[in-house]
Amino acid sequence: MTKRVTKRRLETNERLLDAAEQAFAEHGFHGVSISDLCARAGYTSGAFYSNYASKDELFLALFTRRSEIVLKQLGEAVDQAVVSEHPIATLIESASVVDEETRTWFLISTEFTLYAIRHPEAAEALARHDAAIRAAVAELIAPLLATAPSKVTEADLDMLVRFVVAVREGGLAQSLVEPTVLPHGELERRFLPALFEGLS
Incomplete structure (x- = not known):
């Protein structure tokens, strides 16, 4: 079943993308873990995996x-x-x-x-x-x-x-x-x- 795209979900996704862009530029793709991304965006790993399956x-x-x-x-x-x-x-x-x-x-x-x-x-x-x-x-x-x-x-x-x-x-x-x-x-x-x- 397709997940409904809510305003909150869109905001979460944008914050994850912003955090990833900053972190990848500073530390490299391999130098950043999913937990690092989540911490930077202010979310738990659950928020990441509800949007993406992998880095x-x-x-x-x-x-x-x-x-x-x-x-x-x-x-x-x-x-x-x-x-x-x-x-x-x-x-x-x-x-x-x-x-x-x-x-x-x-x-x-x-x-x-x-x-x-x-x-x-x-x-x-x-x-x-x-x-x-x-x-x-x-x-x-x-x-x-x-x-x-x-x-x-x-x-x-x-x-x-x-x-x-x-x-x-x-x-x-x-x-x-x-x-x-x-x-x-x-x-x-x-x-x-x-x-x-x-x-x-």
């Missing part, structure tokens, strides 16, 4: 919550880009902003990715989530690609999104390590416009 499941809920925020921001950036004189450059500039939330999420997601690589079940679950996000991103950027004739087929679009994500995440890792050498978004600004021009 893996909790992380994927965090992933979903963060993805919704990022997709909303991307949608707004695309809306601005399609009406600008230089759509691709405008989108890249908007997407290159790195704030403390971006840094925090990068720490959490990178560590969980390493965990997933070592654990097949976690990898399968993360891959499903990643695929859903790529599909959403592809749908959002479709109007941008439509501003000029494009060689990108529907089958290619998923691979294109994979490539852009790889540049974004790889560049972010390097710029967080060497912020004075590689400013945030520099790789994207230098190379992605040429990529999209070559596809049109």
